[in-house]
Structures are given as C-alpha cells and as structure tokens.
Amino acid sequence: MTFDRKDKDNVTLLNFYLQLLYPRMVEEKMLILLRQGRIGKWFSGIGQEAIAVGSTMAMKSEEYILPMHRNLGVFTSRNVPLTRLMAQWQGKLSGFTKGRDRSFHFGTQEHKIIGMISHLGPQMALADGIALGDLIASKEKATLVFTGEGATSEGDFHEAINVAAVWNLPVIFLIENNGYGLSTPVNEQYKCKNLVDRAIGYGIEGLQVDGNNILAVYDLIDSVATRMRENPRPVLIECLTFRMRGHEEASGTKYVPHELLEEWAKKDPILNFEQYLLEQDILTPDAVAEIKANLKMEIEQEVEAAFNEPEPLAKEEEELKDMYFPYTSDPVSPEGPVKELRYLDAISDGLRIAMQKHTNLVLMGQDIAEYGGAFKITEGFVQEFGKARVRNTPICESAIVGAGLGLSINGFKAVVEMQFADFVSCGFNQIVNNLAKTHYRWGEKADVVVRMPTGAGTGAGPFHSQSNEAWFTKTPGLKVVYPAFPADAKGLLLAAIEDPNPVMYFEHKYLYRSLTGPVPEGFYTMEIGKANVLRQGQQLCIITYGLGVHWALDYLDENPDISATLVDLRSLQPWDKETVSAAVKNTGRALILHEDTLSCGFGAELAAWISEHCFKYLDAPVMRCASSDTAIPMNKALEDGFLAKSRLKHTLNQLLAY
Template sequence: MHFDRKEKDDETLLSLYKRLLYPRMVEEKMLILLRQGQIGKWFSGIGQEAIAVGAALAMNAEEYILPMHRNLGVFTSRDIPLRNLMAQWQGKMTGFTKGRDRSFHFGTQEFKIIGMISHLGPQLALADGIALADLIAEKKQATLVFTGEGATSEGDFHEAVNVASVWNLPVIFLVENNGYGLSTPINEQFNCNDLVDKAIGYGIEGIQIDGNNVLEVFDTITEITKNIRANPRPVLLECLTFRMRGHEEASGTKYVPPHLFEQWAEKDPVKNFERYLFEQGILTDKLLQEIKTGFKTELDQEVEQAFKDADPEPSAVTELTDMYYPYIQQVIPPAEPSVETRYLDAISDGLRIGMQQHSNLVIMGQDIAEYGGAFKITAGFAEEFGKARVRNTPICESAIVGAGLGLSINGYKAVVEMQFADFVTCGFNQIINNLAKTHYRWGEKADVVVRMPTGAGTGAGPFHSQSNEAWFTKTPGLKIVYPAFPYDAKGLLLAAIEDPNPVIYFEHKLLYRSLCGLVPAGHYTLEIGKANWLKKGQQFTIITYGLGVHWSLSYLYDHPELSVNLVDLCSLQPWDKETVATAVKVTGRVIVLHEDTLSSGFGAEIAAWIGEHCFTALDAPVMRCASLDTAIPMSKLLEDQFLAKSRLHETVQKLMAY
C-alpha cells in the first residue's frame, strides 16, 4: 500500500494513526464483551476503519455526516465519548435513544451525525434535504452520507442520487464496497464493472479509491468537499474495502472464500499505516505501547462507567409523550373579515400565508412550480416565493419525503405534496419509519407536512381515488388532519405548518371546486384534535369526517323529520374523544360513517372506543357505514355502489329500528 503524505507533518500523521487505532481497539473490546455475554449484538467494521476515520476528519465540524452501523470511526473521530456510545449499545438511559433503539440508529445535533434506520437506503434522501437547506441558506457546506454496495440496488439510492444531481446538491454519496451484502457477493448484486460507473447515468462525477488507505480517503474527500462547497454538486465516491468479520457477529463468515481473507489481511488499514509510520520514524515501539496502554485504560474506564449507568424506568406516560416533539399549540383566532372562498382556494391561501410567515418553509412536489400543481393550488407561488422554496421534484415520493425530514433536521420546515394521496405508497417507508419515529428514537423534530389530495367521487378509479387515512392513523408519531370545509382547511393547514411534528394533511379532491364557504382573510389557526359539533339532535349521532360530513348534511336535509347529532372529527390523530363521548351520551345511538372501506377503516377504532368507554350510554350497537371492501372502480355506477353514501339510509333505518 502506497501512502502519499503530501504536506502533512509528523504530528498530523500520528494524530491520524491514533484516530485509526482507537475504533479498532474499541471493536476488539466489544468482541470480548460479546463473547462474555455483556452485549447482545455487534456489527463489526474491522478492516474498514480508514473510510470512516478519513472521511470524518475531512469534513468540517459543522457539516453533517450520515453514517451506517459499520462506521464507528465517524463517531469516535467526532469525539463522542465512548461512555455515551457504550450506553447507547447497552440500552441505558444515558444512551442517545434512552434504550429505545440499538447500535448506531440514532442522531445527535451536537455532533452533527444523523444515524441510519435498518432499511439502509432512506438516509440518502435525508442527506439531500440537509444539503438543500445549506444551499438555500447560501452556506458553503457539504454533506457526507454513507451507504453500502448492497443498498445501491435500492430505489432509495437511485432517487436520492438523481435528486441531488438535478438540484446540484453538495452531497458526497460514499459507497463502502466491501464485497458482500450480508452473504450475497457483488457479482450477484450488480452487473456493471464498478459501482462508480453508476455515476455516469446521473450525470455526476464518480471517483473510486482504495478505502483501506486512510491518507487517500482523507485527501480525496478533503479535495471533493473543497470543490463542492464552492461549486455545489453531488459526487459518487466508491471506496474499495473488505469486511473482515460477519455482517454481524452471529452471521459468521463461512460463505466467504478463505483466500479473500488472506488477500485483504495484507491490506489491513491499521497495520499498513502503522508500518508506514515506523518506516517514517514517526512511530516507535515505546510510543506505540504508550498509545495502546492509554487507550486501553480509557476504554476500560468508559465501559465500566457505562455499565453502571441507569437502565430505563418503564413509564407509559413518558413513552406516549415522547412520540411527539414537545409543542403546545397557541390557537390564533381570525382577526380579519371573511369572504366566500372555495375549498381549493382556502388551502392555497393557507399555504401562501405559511410561506409568508415562515421564511424557512420549503414546498416540494411534482409540477408545483410554474404549472401550479395538478390542481393549481400553488399557481403563482414560484413567481412569488422563488423556485428555491417552491421546488418541482422528479417523480420520487420517497426521496422527497426524506428530503423534507433532512430540511427539518437542518433548520427548515417542509410541505410535501403528493400529487394524489394514492401515490404515497412510494414514500411509505420514509413516513412510517423516519418521520413518525424520529422524535421517539433520538429527540429530533420532524417538521414536515405531507399534503394528501384524497378521495373518490370523480370516477378516477383504483389508483387516484383511495381513502387511505387508516394506513397512518395507526402509526404513533404522526398527526392526521382531514378538514371538511374551507374554513377548517385553511386554519388546520396553518396549524399543521406551525406544528414541529409530522402532519399528514388530507384534502378531498371532490371538494376543491365544488364547495365554498366563508373564510377569514389573513392568518388564523384551528386546534388540531378538536372536532366540530355541526348539528344537535336527540335520535342518534353520526360521527364522521371528510366527504362523509357532506353526505350526512345532504341526507339530513332530505330527511328534516330526523333529529340528529352530527360531529365532524376534523382531526383523526389526535381525535376529540371528549366531544364524541358527549355526543354519544346525548342520543345513545351512533353511526360511524366514513368513505374508506369498512374492514379496519378508522371508523373501527372510533366504534371500538365508543363500545369500551360509552357502553352504559348505548341503546343500540354502534353501527359503521363505510365503503365496500373492494378496490375503487372507475365506472360512475360502480363507484356510487362502492361508496358508503349508498348505504347510509339503510344504516339509519337499521339503527332506528333496533
């Protein structure tokens, strides 16, 4: 292995060696503890230390790094105390996730490190969002994100690299090519000669280096960051290396031909650099022994201290509270006159005011800039706020949701538009496993609103008409709002934008241009989690939301003889249990109505809660009225049959006859 010291003095080279040796010794300590049964799992980076150490040291302290579970050297090079890392691995309260997640699945704003989740690829999009925030703020900074050769096969890799290329984001996509994705060799993972060749397809620069040469890693990334800070653009960096132990210790290495271990043992990053320093007269046997003795003493002390740290004390209240970033909403009442406004225009007005009030708010989505979005809600926004903050995106829902989280991590707010709520399936992982769990895992907010044009009634068929709110209402960490009127649409959207927690905002497409109502001009907000009690009566109660509200109003208009309580939930997570309970107790009879399919729709949760908490007030079983348990058909006749509206009268009669 050839080392080119360039202008580095002896002290710098010795410091690099210490940074390289330290994680190796930590790992060796962890393997001993693993054999002793004192830790439960370990992902070894032995043989790959030069990449993590060289890369981390090449970045400025204020620049974000997004490592993976084999990058201990990133954490140690950023001087995170071993005691804190050990507490994290042990599930202690002093760990970064308070015992809620393991390994390196955490982030820390103090050290500008954002850890991975087990799905491997999603952190790449977060790097895009972090870099985008720097770009908009005109900070001359770079972002470094790690991935493995296996994850380059994932759609997240393609989406994130493509977005970075299209937007000229200063991101280094560092691929650690260690030959195996768990047990699958690279010849079964990709068919190009080298992973760096993938850069060609994205129109970006690709560089391949020896990942076991710490000087080559450090110098290459130092040069790349210098360039992309001044001239923002992404770079794909492939670091060739080898994993000298199993994917994790329990998996073993029997699938690896023995001769590969022999070949790569000769390329050991620590031993080769150590040999070089001996040759240069920088390192001596005495000095090496002093360094190792000092490290060993430190390791033993830090580990022992971590073992003494407190375990988490189970508390349901604490766990439930920590699902969300601490936030007490201050409701802002309307202060200006109301004007007749379409549902669509109320949403547009709310977005516009949000953009005016929050200079750090970025809107992203397909065709939302000059075109104004599929429904023209953002028409004129690009001209008013600039394309830096009103961003057309490639068709890549996962990357854009992830970029929204990255923006939030780096001090911005994000509104992400799904062109249709149906398309959110392509960004499902980012919402469910990143947005929803980030605060619970390591205390970071996820200040992202996902707008969801939803619902049927236009004959748009199975892929443009679904009501999919129940996919999200069961996911802790998300807030869900679903306004039925223009007044609520604007007030709840502004509340969602102000809330630092992830909010899924459903807006019904059928109502866009067909529904008008009085909406105050200017800024106001409505309480997330508060229902509207629209009508009061004595015979029965309808609990509903979204288009179900208008079905109910229409039905009651046609049946003036009925005396009915009508409650519009407005918010589905959290939802207004107090109002529901009060309304139910007035009548003792309840219909839970929604547009979604019957089985496991959100109405099932409402009905179950009423049955459990209001049982003694009921004079009849709680009845659900929902759409058929089928996909949504296109034909108007079939769609009408599918929708719950067609069964509302039948359900009312059944309830009244009980």
C-alpha cells in the same frame, strides 16, 4: 500499500494514527464482551476504519455526516464520548435513544451526525434535504452520506442521487464496497464492473479510491468537499474495502473463501499505516505499545462506567409523550373580514400565508412550480417565492419525503405535496419509519407536512381515488387532519405547518371546486384534535369526517324528521374523544360514517373505543357505514355503488329501528 503524505507534518500523521487505532481497539473490546455474553449483538467495521475516519476528518465539524452501522470511526473522530456510545449500545437512559433503539440508529445535533434506520437507503434522501437547506441559505457546506454496496440496489439510492443531481446539491455519496451484503457477494448484487460507473447515468462525477488507505481517503474527500463548497453539485465515491467479520457477529464468515480473507488481511488499514509511520520514524515500537496501553485503559474505564448505569424503567406516560416533539397548540382566532372561497382556494390561501410568515418554509412536489400543481393550488407561487422554495421534484416520493426530513433537521420547515394520496405508497417507508419515529428515537423534530389530495367521486379509479388515512392513523408519531370545509382547510393547514411534528394533511379532491364557504382572511389556526359539532339532536349521533360530513348534511336536510347530532372529527390523530363521548351519551345511538372501506377503516377504532368507554350509555350497537371492501372502480355507476353514501339510508334506518 503506498502512502502519500503530501504536506502533512508528523503531528498530523500521528493524529491520523490515533484516530484510526481508537475505533479498532473499541471494536476489539466489543468482541471480547460479546464472547463473555455481556453484550448481545455487534456489527463490526474491523478492516474498514480508514473510510470512516479519513472521510470524517476531511469534513468540517459543522457539516453533517450520515453514517451506517459499521462507521464507529465517524463517531469517535467527532469526539462522541465512548461512555455515552456504550450506554446507547446497552440501551441505557444516558444513551442517545434512552434505550429505544440500538447500534447507530440515532442522531446528534451536537456532533452533526445523523444515524441510519435499518432499511439502509433512506438516510441518503435526508442528506439531500440537509444539503438543500445549506444551498437555500447560501452556506458553503458539503454533506457526507454513507451507504453500502448492497444498498445501492435499493430504490432510495437511485432516487436520492437523482434528486441531488437534478438540484445540484452538495452531497458526497460514499459507497463502502466491502464485498458482501450479509452473505451475498457483489456479483449477485449488481452487474456493472464498478459501482462508481453508475455516476455516469446520473450525469455526475464518480471517483474510486482504496478504502483501506487513510491518506488516500482523506485527500480525496477533502478535495471533493472543498470544490463542492464553492461549486455545489453531488459526487459519487466508491471506497474499495472488505468486511473482515460477519454481517454481525452471529452470522460468522463461513461463506467467505479463506484465501480472500487472507488477501485482505494483508491490506489491514491500521497495520499498514502503523508500519508506514514506523518506517518514517514518526512512531517507535515502544510508542505504539504505550499508546495502545493507554487507550486500552481508557476504553475499559468508559465501558465499565456505562455498564454500571441503571437500566431504564418503563413509564408509559413518558413513552407516549416522547412520540411527539413538545409543542403546545395555541389556536389563533381569525380577525378581520371573511370572504367566500372555494375549498381549493382556501388551501392555497393558507399555503401562501405560511410561505410569507416562514421564510424557511419549502414546498416540494411534482409540477408545483410554474405549472401550479395538478390542481393549481400553488399557481403563482413560484413567481412570488422563487424556485428555491417552490420546487418541482422528480417522480420520487420516497426521496422527497426524506428530503423534507433532512430540511427539518437543518432548521427548515417542509410541505410535501403528493400529487394524489394514492402515490404516497411510494414514500411510505420514509413516513412511517423516519418521520413518525425520529422524535421518539433521538429527540429530533420532523417538521414536515405531507399534503394528501384524497378521495373518490370523480370516477378516477383505483389509483387516484383511495381513502388511505387509516394507513397512518395507526402509526404513532404522526398527526392526521382531514378538513371538510374551506375555513377548516385553511385553519388546519396553517396549524399543521406551525406544528413541528409530522402531519398528514388530507384534502378531498371532490371538494376542491364543488364547495364554497366563508373563510376568514389573514392568519389563523385551529386546534388539531378538536372536533366540530355541526348539529345537535336527540335520536342518534353521526360521527364522520371529510366528504362523509357532506353526505350526512345532505341526508339530514332531506330528512328533517331525524333528530341527529353531527360530529365532524376534522382530526383523526389525535381525535376528540371528549366530544365523541358527549355525543354518544346524549343520544344513546352512534353511527360512524366514512368514505374508506369498512374493514379496518378508521371507523373500526372509533367503534371499539365507544364500545369500551361508552357502553352503558348505548341503546343500540355502534354501527358503521363505510365503502365496500373492494378497490375503487372507475365507472361512475360502479363508484356510486362502492361508496358509503349508497348505504347511508339503510344503515341509519337500521340503527333507528333497533
């Protein structure tokens, strides 16, 4: 291995050695603890330290790095205390996740490190969002994100690099090619000769480096980052290295040919660099021994300090509270005149006011700029707010939701538009595993609203008509709103944007142009989680939301002999238990109406809760009126037969006759 020191002095080279040696010695201690049974799991990066250390030292301390679970050197090079890291690995309260997650599945704003989740690829899109924030704010910064050769097969890898390429984002995508994805060798992972060749397909620069040579890694990252700060655009870098231990220690390395391990052992990044420094008279054998002895003592002390910390105690109230970023909703009452607006225009008005109020708010979605979106809700926005903040996106829902989270991490707000709610399935992982869990895991807000044009009634068929709110109401960490009227649509959207937590905002497509109502001008918000009682009655209560509200209103208008309390939930997570309970107690009969399918729709949760908490007030079973347990058909007659509206009369009569 050849080292080129360039203009680095002896002190700098010695610092490189210390930074390189420290994570190796920490790892060796972890392996001892593992054999002693004092820890249960470890993902070893032995043999790969030069990549994490060299690249981290090349980045500025205020620039974000998004590492993987074999990148201990990122954390140690950013001076994260080992005691706290050890507490994190042991699930102690002083760890970054308070015992809620393990390994490097956390972030720290103090050190500008954003950790991964187990799905490997999603953090790449977060890097896009972080870099986008720097670009919009005209900050000359680069962002570094790690991935492994196995994760390059994931769609998130393609989506994130494609977005970065199209938007000229200053992101260094660093592939650690260590030969194996668990036990699967690279020849079974991809067909191309070099992973860096994929850069050609994205129209970006691709570079390859010896990942075991710390000076080569440092010099390359330093050069790329320096150019990137002045001329933002992404670069793909492949670092060639080898995983000397198993995927994690329990898996072992029996699947690796012995001669391959011997070959790469000769390329050990620490031994080779140490030998180089000895040859250059920068180190002496005695100095090496002294350095190692001092580091060993320091590591022993910090590790034991973490072991001596008490185990966390389960406190349900605190666990529930920490699912969300602390935020007290203080609804702003509307002031000034009221005007008649379509449901669609009320949403547009709310978005425009939010964009005017929050200069750090970014809108992202397919065709939302010059075209104005599939439903023209953002028409004219790009002329008013510019393309930096009103961004057309490639067709890649996962990357855009992830970019929204990255923007939030970097101090922005984001509204992501799904062209149709159905398409959210392509971004599902980012929503339920990143947006929803981020605050619970490491205390960081996820200030993202996902707009969801939803519902049937237009004959659009199985892929443009689904009511999929139940996918998200059962996911802790998300808030879900579903307005039925123009005024609510505006007030709840503004409330969702004000809230620093992730909010799924469902807006019914059928109502866009068919429903008009009075909407206050100017800024106002409504409380998320507060229902609205539209009618008071004595015979029964109807609990519904979205288009179901209008089905119920129409039916009650056509049947004035029925005395019903009508509750519009407006929010599904959290939902207004107090109002629902009062309606059930006052009427003794409850009908739950929604557009979603019957089985496991949100109505099932409502029915279970009412049966559990209001049973003694019931004069009849809780009944549900929902759509058929089929996909949504396109033909209008079939669609009408599918929808819950076709069963409303029968279900109501059945409940009243009980």
